[in-house]
Amino acid sequence: MPxxxxxxxxxxxxxxxxxxxxxxxxxxxxxxxxxxxDQEFISTDxxxxxxxPSLASYGSAWVTAGVGEFxxxxxxxxxxxxxxxxxxxxxxxxxxxxxxFPLRGLFLFGFTAGLMVPGFLILVPLYFLMRDLxxxxxxxxxxxxxxxxTIPFDVFVLVPFFRLLPEELEEAAFAEGAGPIRIFTxxxxxxxxxxxxxVVLLNILTTWNEFFFAFVLxxxxxxxxxxxxxxxxxxxxxxxxxxVELFAGVILSMIPVLxxxxxxQDRITRGMTTGGLKG
Amino acid sequence: MLARQRRRLVLPFLAPAATIYxxxxxxxxxxxxxxxxxxxxxxxxxxxxxxxxNFEHLARDPLFFKTLGxxxxxxxxxxxxxxxxxxxxxxxxxERIRGRHLFRFVVLAPLAVSVxxxxxxxxxxxxxxxxxxxxxxxxxxxxDLSMPWLGQPETALIAIAIVIVWQNVGIFVVFLxxxxxxxxxxxxxxxxxxxxxxxxxxxxVTFPLIWEVTRILMxxxxxxxxxxxxxxxAMTKGGPLNSTETVGIFVYMTAFQGKAWAxxxxxxxxMFLLMVAISLxxxxxxxxxxxxx
Numbered sequence: 203m204p205x206x207x208x209x210x211x212x213x214x215x216x217x218x219x220x221x222x223x224x225x226x227x228x229x230x231x232x233x234x235x236x237x238x239x240d241q242e243f244i245s246t247d248x249x250x251x252x253x254x255p256s257l258a259s260y261g262s263a264w265v266t267a268g269v270g271e272f273x274x275x276x277x278x279x280x281x282x283x284x285x286x287x288x289x290x291x292x293x294x295x296x297x298x299x300x301x302x303f304p305l306r307g308l309f310l311f312g313f314t315a316g317l318m319v320p321g322f323l324i325l326v327p328l329y330f331l332m333r334d335l336x337x338x339x340x341x342x343x344x345x346x347x348x349x350x351x352t353i354p355f356d357v358f359v360l361v362p363f364f365r366l367l368p369e370e371l372e373e374a375a376f377a378e379g380a381g382p383i384r385i386f387t388x389x390x391x392x393x394x395x396x397x398x399x400x401v402v403l404l405n406i407l408t409t410w411n412e413f414f415f416a417f418v419l420x421x422x423x424x425x426x427x428x429x430x431x432x433x434x435x436x437x438x439x440x441x442x443x444x445x446v447e448l449f450a451g452v453i454l455s456m457i458p459v460l461x462x463x464x465x466x467q468d469r470i471t472r473g474m475t476t477g478g479l480k481g
Numbered sequence: 482m483l484a485r486q487r488r489r490l491v492l493p494f495l496a497p498a499a500t501i502y503x504x505x506x507x508x509x510x511x512x513x514x515x516x517x518x519x520x521x522x523x524x525x526x527x528x529x530x531x532x533x534x535n536f537e538h539l540a541r542d543p544l545f546f547k548t549l550g551x552x553x554x555x556x557x558x559x560x561x562x563x564x565x566x567x568x569x570x571x572x573x574x575x576e577r578i579r580g581r582h583l584f585r586f587v588v589l590a591p592l593a594v595s596v597x598x599x600x601x602x603x604x605x606x607x608x609x610x611x612x613x614x615x616x617x618x619x620x621x622x623x624x625d626l627s628m629p630w631l632g633q634p635e636t637a638l639i640a641i642a643i644v645i646v647w648q649n650v651g652i653f654v655v656f657l658x659x660x661x662x663x664x665x666x667x668x669x670x671x672x673x674x675x676x677x678x679x680x681x682x683x684x685x686v687t688f689p690l691i692w693e694v695t696r697i698l699m700x701x702x703x704x705x706x707x708x709x710x711x712x713x714x715a716m717t718k719g720g721p722l723n724s725t726e727t728v729g730i731f732v733y734m735t736a737f738q739g740k741a742w743a744x745x746x747x748x749x750x751x752m753f754l755l756m757v758a759i760s761l762x763x764x765x766x767x768x769x770x771x772x773x774x
Contacts, residue, residue: 210576221570222587228613232602243611249617293493301491319506320708322752323746327512346505382490413715475656
């Protein structure tokens with residue numbers, strides 16, 4: 203056994219180093235490109251290191267190319283969309299999980315069925331609905347769409363979570379004279395914090411990077427979110443040859459969520475698995 | 482008593498979520514099924530029903546069938562790359578080795594990157610002249626293998642599939658790792674003591690026990706793969722020569738460039754029904770007797 207397990211251990215390392223090594227080097231390659239000048243990027247070998255590394259492209263990406271503005275828009279959209287989505291989903295999940303009422307099963311099915319609705323199915327009706335509501339091309343409109351598309355997942359994760367909380371705690375609070383709303387806010391919500399945190403983190407991931415609906419619903423550069431802005435920069439770069447700015451923008455856009463991931467990796471992965479297959 | 486008190490919360494607690502979800506997701510979904518049977522032009526309010534007209538048209542549209550084929554090919558090619566890779570990585574990061582937390586972070590990190598950022602990054606990795614891939618191939622003396630990866634129909638779809646797999650493999654690794662962690666270690670140890678190599682133990686002990694999770698993940702992959710739009714749009718816009726055009730792109734182009742709103746919606750409805758049918762079919766054929774442990 204020792205020999206074969208030592209051998210398989212070497213194999214494991216080789217596989218991980220190969221895969222992770224190439225993944226990281228693609229990322230580092232883009233960082234090195236972002237430190238070059240446009241001239242240098244076009245004229246030197248792609249593998250050559252920058253001769254005079256400069257952060258100038260980051261400044262021009264942030265200010266002139268508007269990445270700063272895209273960041274602000276994305277932060278606004280993410281804060282409102284995730285906040286509203288998790289708040290309304292927590293309310294709904296609580297009663298769906300813990301209160302008996304007619305049509306409960308239908309409501310639960312109705313909410314989670316949304317997980318199966320593909321973007322291309324609702325593309326056209328949603329576009330015209332937004333037009334008729336005068337929400338087309340606006341950030342509040344985009345927020346409402348993001349809330350709607352994240353509710354199914356949030357309810358799906360939070361219902362089993364609320365169901366697991368002990369009934370005795372509610373009864374004890376009730377015996378001490380607490381009303382139903384107070385029981386929810388003072389007893390149930392604090393216990394649900396781990397579940398709510400997972401949902402918040404996963405929603406941030408979805409919302410921060412969402413492209414499809416932003417692409418269909420937004421048209422004016424001033425309201426672009428980061429993915430839309432980057433796509434615009436990528437298209438422009440092909441004409442104006444401002445490549446390096448684009449690379450800097452790409453790197454900048456990755457930082458916030460990568461940091462969140464590095465800090466909360468366990469919480470996020472646990473959130474994924476509890477919601478999906480073990481729930 | 483408590484139960485009756487709680488029941489008063491039902492309406493106010495359900496209403497906000499139900500309203501937003503109902504207006505912005507449920508209503509458009511129902512609308513899609515109505516619009517698909519009309520000849521709606523988008524400008525006026527009048528929709529006249531034309532029965533199965535859109536669907537008959539669709540059945541004679543070679544581009545729709547081409548994109549359908551491309552989408553299925555993307556799911557197959559991606560799946561063939563994704564599952565062996567995800568299983569390998571899940572297996573590897575489940576071993577108690579030094580730095581496994583860091584390895585797992587690197588595997589997961591692409592999930593944190595937006596599809597557009599990933600697409601830009603890889604578009605330049607694949608760039609024929611300035612790209613990393615061809616640069617490396619030239620540097621190691623394989624100049625003959627360097628080619629315009631995204632620029633020719635033969636390689637473009639595979640090149641895109643690789644990027645999709647690269648970004649999403651983390652989700653699959655997370656679920657598979659969780660499943661592997663649930664396999665009782667005494668089972669694995671028993672098999673090892675009986676002389677099984679690590680690979681044999683994986684194939685004959687671990688894999689059958691995580692098959693249930695694996696096939697659910699395959700359905701997840703099929704469902705998300707059949708919806709593919711963003712990666713393709715950001716890297717090739719469906720080209721070259723429509724070779725990477727998925728049904729998602731077809732629906733978008735038909736609606737927003739061709740202004741054939743109802744026709745595009747009908748294509749969306751057909752694709753949705755196909756998606757459900759394929760998932761259910763796959764769910765049935767992959768069912769095995771559940772192994773208890």
